[in-house]
Amino acid sequence: MDSCKEIILQQLTPLYRRLFQSVDFSQLEEIRFRIKRPVMLYRHDGPSFLSENGEKTSIESIAKASSSAELNDLATTFCSGSIYAYLNDLKDGFITICGGHRVGIAGKSVIKNGEITNITDISGINLRIAREFPGCAREIASQLCIDSCLQNALLISPPQCGKTTFLRDLARLFSATNKVVIVDERSEIAGSFGGVPQFDIGMQTDVLDRFPKAAGMLLAIRSLSPDILITDELGATDDEEALQYATNSGCRVIASIHGNSPEDVECAHPGLLNFFDIAILLGRKNNRPAVMGICKLR
Amino acid sequence: MLKFLGAMLVTGACFAFAQNIVKAKRKQLSAIKELYTFLTDLAREITFCLEPLPQLVKRLAQEESAITPSFVRELNQNTKQDMHRPFRDIWQETLSHYAQEINLPKSATSLMSALGEHLGEADFETETNRLQEAVENLYNLHSSLEKDNVKTEKLARSLGILSGVFIVILLL
Structure with missing residues (x-):
């Protein structure tokens, strides 16, 4: 298993860790979790879905849809179960996880004194896979x-x-x-x-x-x-x-x-x-x- | 002479039994004290360094290894085994094992369990408030149990000796 995949899998909830076990991460750019909609995998050649069995598929009807509880669990897990430690990042809509990967979060904003203080009712998570290409520049x-x-x-x-x-x-x-x-x-x-x-x-x-x-x-x-x-x-x-x-x-x-x-x-x-x-x-x-x-x- | 020795043994056994109960009560008390000391440290550290809970527990478990309560050590051990398992699950699992081992009073167990259910889910002000509230409740519980214990200890010892004497009389 490549190290990028290993690091990401370690940071997912047990459910998604199991589902992503057989997914090929080598060309993956983004993983999108959206509430009550299929989990989508974005590669340079276009999007596809994650099936209920944990395989890449192009058929929407057999795709795994995320529930609200799953998204909340996922966000909490990405924050190591400590929202308070990531609140400054969450205000900007994303957190950086181990491996340098970025987790963007969509939901409802909590506003205090005209400033965003938190995001609740999480409706979407975008896991953007960061890669380095030594020598590309x-x-x-x-x-x-x-x-x-x-x-x-x-x-x-x-x-x-x-x-x-x-x-x-x-x-x-x-x-x-x-x-x-x-x-x-x-x-x-x-x-x-x-x-x-x-x-x-x-x-x-x-x-x-x-x-x-x-x-x-x-x-x-x-x-x-x-x-x-x-x-x-x-x-x-x-x-x-x-x-x-x-x-x-x-x-x-x-x-x-x-x-x-x-x-x-x-x-x-x-x-x-x-x-x-x-x-x-x-x-x-x-x-x-x-x-x-x-x-x-x- | 033999009867006298037997009587002494029976009385001593009853007294030791009572003493054991007293010891268990004291152990419970010191466990509660350790727990509120740990929660005080946790609240202080959250305020100052905003570190995620697994790292914070790891640091607290390592910092004061000599006096670290076994709950923190066990919590750290369980967290290490699976860093990315929901922290509340690890907390509850560790607590139930610890409560069973120490025979922690139900009120203290339910207090810790309620705290663990939502620990880490809010901003740091709410977190520290919750922790301080838990510390206060545990402290109050400790004080009231301590008062009760003084009475219970005397009672247990007296009952121990009396029951020993009673058994001796019955046997004679």
């Missing part, structure tokens, strides 16, 4: 160094095109010769669990786990003196100020943002591209994440 890494000087780079892509995977590999590659800090606002890049990065992020990489991006970038520069700062999904209003501070301090920034092209990004976040030298466009080729283009911004 080697081609990008070589293009980021011009005259042995690293460029500030922005990875642009729609969701599910490998932004985080490429960022993780870039951190691993550059940390061989540079001090790298990852500001991991959503525990996705390093997939930290209990303070331990679940992926290989390189020898000289520090992780600021669950730090707000802007605050994390400022803190990293003040206290960790990074050569390279890596962060995911820019876009908040205070990000630009932090980027300004980072680039002024001589630190190189590699970040990602949702979008289809530099024009898209410029339209949605005017001025943001000014902080970067290179834009890397990611997309999907043959249903797999791929580099679609690299363009110089200055």
Whole structure:
């Protein structure tokens, strides 16, 4: 059994642990549990269902449907039976489990003083399987160094095109010769669990786990003196100020943002591209994440 | 002389029997004390480090190995065997075994069982409130049992000797 499957199975409830025993995890990207609807398995070639016997099937009528109690049990199990310890993560709608995998939770929000404080009546769970592909960013890494000087780079892509995977590999590659800090606002890049990065992020990489991006970038520069700062999904209003501070301090920034092209990004976040030298466009080729283009911004 | 020795033996046996009852009561009392001390530690740790329960129990079981109540040690052992089994199930299983072993008073067992049923399901304020409430209830139970025990101990010892004497008289 591959280790990814083993780690995930250990964290499921006994019922689902049994059902998933014979499922092939090698190509699996997501597992979706939805209340009173079939459990769905998402691979790069499309979705399928989990049958009552624990096999992959395309026939909906024999698919296993999740009950409310099963979803609650599953969510509690993912939280190690300690909701209070994961409440800060649950407010954002997801938790990171052992192995760096991400569990997104859908349900009813509990709002206190205008802020989400919890999610109840869980109606859906999305287990997003995180994988690392060591070496996948080697081609990008070589293009980021011009005259042995690293460029500030922005990875642009729609969701599910490998932004985080490429960022993780870039951190691993550059940390061989540079001090790298990852500001991991959503525990996705390093997939930290209990303070331990679940992926290989390189020898000289520090992780600021669950730090707000802007605050994390400022803190990293003040206290960790990074050569390279890596962060995911820019876009908040205070990000630009932090980027300004980072680039002024001589630190190189590699970040990602949702979008289809530099024009898209410029339209949605005017001025943001000014902080970067290179834009890397990611997309999907043959249903797999791929580099679609690299363009110089200055 | 033989009769005298026999009488002493019978009286001594009855007294020892009474003493055993007293010991069992004391063991119950110290178990309740250990339980509320553990719950106090648990409430304190939840407030300060927001660690999930399995890790917290593991740490508490290791930290004070010399004075750790057997309930915590057993709970940790059972959690280790299957980290991802629902914690409430492990709690209830450990409690029922522990209660049987110590002969824990029913009120203390049901209190611990009710606590375990929902432990870990709420935010940390609710959790600590529940734990503190349980600590208070266990403490009150301990105090009242302690008072009763003083009376019971005297009574048990006196009855032990008296019944011994009674049996001797009957036999003579």
